[in-house]
Amino acid sequence: MKTFYHSTRNGGEPLTSKQAILRGIAPDGGLYVSDQLGEETLDMAAMVNQDYHETAQKVLATLIPDYSTEEIGSCVRDAYAENFDTPAVVPLTPLGSDWLLELSHGPTCAFKDVALQLLPHLMSVARGKSEHRIMIVTATSGDTGKAALAGFADVEGTGVTVFYPEGKVSEIQHLQMTTQLGRNVAVCGVEGTFDDCQTQVKRIFADTALSERLHGRGVALSSANSINVGRLVPQVVYYVDAYAQLVRSGAISVGDAVDFCVPTGNFGDVLAGYYAKRLGLPVGRLIVASNTNKVLTDFLKTGSYDRRRDFVKTISPSMDILVSSNFERMLYYLTDGDSERVGAWMAELATQGVYSIGDELLGRLRETFYGEFATDDETRRTIRTTWEEEHILIDPHTAVAKTILDRHEHNGRMRVCLSTANPYKFPADVLAALGHDTQGKDDFACMDELQRLTGIAAPRQLSTLRGAPVMHDSICAKEAMASFVESATARIFR
Numbered sequence: 001m002k003t004f005y006h007s008t009r010n011g012g013e014p015l016t017s018k019q020a021i022l023r024g025i026a027p028d029g030g031l032y033v034s035d036q037l038g039e040e041t042l043d044m045a046a047m048v049n050q051d052y053h054e055t056a057q058k059v060l061a062t063l064i065p066d067y068s069t070e071e072i073g074s075c076v077r078d079a080y081a082e083n084f085d086t087p088a089v090v091p092l093t094p095l096g097s098d099w100l101l102e103l104s105h106g107p108t109c110a111f112k113d114v115a116l117q118l119l120p121h122l123m124s125v126a127r128g129k130s131e132h133r134i135m136i137v138t139a140t141s142g143d144t145g146k147a148a149l150a151g152f153a154d155v156e157g158t159g160v161t162v163f164y165p166e167g168k169v170s171e172i173q174h175l176q177m178t179t180q181l182g183r184n185v186a187v188c189g190v191e192g193t194f195d196d197c198q199t200q201v202k203r204i205f206a207d208t209a210l211s212e213r214l215h216g217r218g219v220a221l222s223s224a225n226s227i228n229v230g231r232l233v234p235q236v237v238y239y240v241d242a243y244a245q246l247v248r249s250g251a252i253s254v255g256d257a258v259d260f261c262v263p264t265g266n267f268g269d270v271l272a273g274y275y276a277k278r279l280g281l282p283v284g285r286l287i288v289a290s291n292t293n294k295v296l297t298d299f300l301k302t303g304s305y306d307r308r309r310d311f312v313k314t315i316s317p318s319m320d321i322l323v324s325s326n327f328e329r330m331l332y333y334l335t336d337g338d339s340e341r342v343g344a345w346m347a348e349l350a351t352q353g354v355y356s357i358g359d360e361l362l363g364r365l366r367e368t369f370y371g372e373f374a375t376d377d378e379t380r381r382t383i384r385t386t387w388e389e390e391h392i393l394i395d396p397h398t399a400v401a402k403t404i405l406d407r408h409e410h411n412g413r414m415r416v417c418l419s420t421a422n423p424y425k426f427p428a429d430v431l432a433a434l435g436h437d438t439q440g441k442d443d444f445a446c447m448d449e450l451q452r453l454t455g456i457a458a459p460r461q462l463s464t465l466r467g468a469p470v471m472h473d474s475i476c477a478k479e480a481m482a483s484f485v486e487s488a489t490a491r492i493f494r
C-alpha cells in the first residue's frame with residue numbers, strides 16, 4: 001500500500017513518506033499528514049510477545065510504508081542499540097498504583113532521543129544516493145536541540161543548526177548543546193522565547209529566496225522538530241510497547257483500555273498517543289498535562305485556542321510553549337481532513353492570536369483528550385512526595401503529569417505516566433524541590449548533592465559535561481536567524 005502525505009492546509013500534491021520526512025514542513029506552512037491513518041490496524045495480540053525492535057518494525061511499516069521492510073529493519077537496529085542504556089529501550093516501572101514509562105534512557109536523557117536516534121537513519125535512507133545535502137534547522141525549548149545534535153552529528157550529507165532561547169533553558173541543557181562536537185553542527189542562542197525561535201524557523205522554511213540560494217549550493221533545509229512526520233511516527237511505538245509491557249506484567253489483558261498522562265508542550269508526544277489509538281491500541285484517555293503556560297488546558301475547556309497571554313518561565317522549560325505546532329495535525333483529523341478550515345484557523349492564530357473550533361468539534365476532541373495544568377509549586381511538591389513516598393526521583397516535566405494523575409481517583413483503568421526526562425537534567429530545581437538550599441550552587445554542585453542525598457547516580461553523559469570545552473557561543477536576535485543558517489550552511493558544506 002502506498003501512503004501519501006500532504007499538507008494539513010492543502011489536500012493536493014501528494015508525497016511519499018520519504019519525501020515528507022526529507023522536507024519536514026510543507027511549503028504552505030502546513031504539516032504533513034496522511035489520510036490513510038488508521039486504515040490498517042495493528043494485531044494487538046501479536047504485539048504482546050514482541051520486543052521493542054519488532055514492535056517498531058510493525059508500527060513504522062504501517063505509518064511509512066514506502067520504506068521497505070529491510071530499510072526499516074536496519075534503521076531500527078541502528079537506532080536502538082547500545083546508545084540506550086537498557087535493552088528494553090523504554091522500560092515500564094510501577095509508580096504507586098500507576099505506571100511510569102521511562103523514556104529518557106537514550107544518549108541525551110530526554111524522550112526526544114527515541115525519535116531523534118531514528119530520524120537521521122530514516123533521512124539517510126530517504127536521501128539515497130542523491131547529491132542533495134540536508135541542513136536540519138531546529139528550534140528547541142531545551143531538549144530537542146541536544147537530541148538533534150546527538151542524532152545528526154557527523155552524519156554524512158547532513159548538517160544541523162539548533163536555535164534555543166538564550167537564558168530559558170537549564171544550565172545542563174545549555175552545556176549539553178554548547179559543548180557538542182562534530183564538524184557539521186551549529187548552535188545559536190536567540191534573544192527571545194521558544195515561540196519566537198519556532199516562528200522564525202517556520203519563516204526560514206517558507207523563505208523561497210533563501211531556499212533557492214541554498215539550492216544553488218546543493219543544500220535543502222529540513223526540520224528535526226516534531227513538525228517532521230519522521231519525528232512523530234517513532235513516538236507511536238512506545239505507546240504500543242508500553243501496552244505490551246502492561247499485558248506481560250499481568251496488569252491488564254489484551255483489549256483493556258489504558259489512560260496515558262503526557263507532559264505536553266508542542267503536542268508531539270501526546271499526538272503520537274492519538275496515532276496509536278487510530279492504529280487500534282486500546283487507549284482510554286489521553287491526558288494533556290501542561291504547566292502554567294496552559295493554553296491547551298484552556299482550549300480543552302472552552303474550544304478557544306488563545307495565545308494572547310504572557311509567557312511564563314517555569315521549572316519545566318521544555319513545556320514553556322504557547323503555540324503547540326502539532327495541534328494542527330489534530331485539527332486536521334478532528335475535522336475529517338478539512339484543510340480549508342485548518343488553514344483558516346492557523347491564519348487567525350497568526351494574525352489575531354486566537355481561533356475557536358465550536359462546541360461540536362470540542363465535544364469530539366474531549367472524547368479522547370482531557371487537559372489540566374500544574375503550577376511550579378505543585379510540581380515541586382510532587383517531586384518531593386514521589387521521592388519520599390515511592391523513592392522514585394522524577395524530573396519537573398514528569399512531575400507535572402504526576403501532579404495531575406494524583407488529583408484524580410482511579411477509575412478502574414490502568415494509567416501510564418510518561419517520564420520524559422532524567423531528573424539530573426534539572427538538578428537545581430529538583431534539589432530545591434526536595435527542600436534543600438540551592439543558593440549559590442551551580443548545576444554540578446546540585447548534581448553532587450542530589451547524588452549524595454538519593455544514592456541515585458547521575459547519568460555519565462550529564463556528569464561529564466563538567467569541564468567539557470564549550471564549542472559554541474553564538475547569540476543572535478531573532479531577525480538574524482536566517483542569516484545564521486546561511487553562514488552555517490556555507491561553513492559546513494564548503
Ligand SMILES: *Cc1c(COP(=O)(O)O)cnc(C)c1O
Pocket residue numbers: 110111112142143144226263264265266267268269270318319397398420421
Ligand atoms: C519536549 C518535551 C516535552 C513536551 O513534548 P511535546 O512533544 O513537545 O509535547 C515534555 N517533557 C520534556 C522533558 C521534553 O523534552
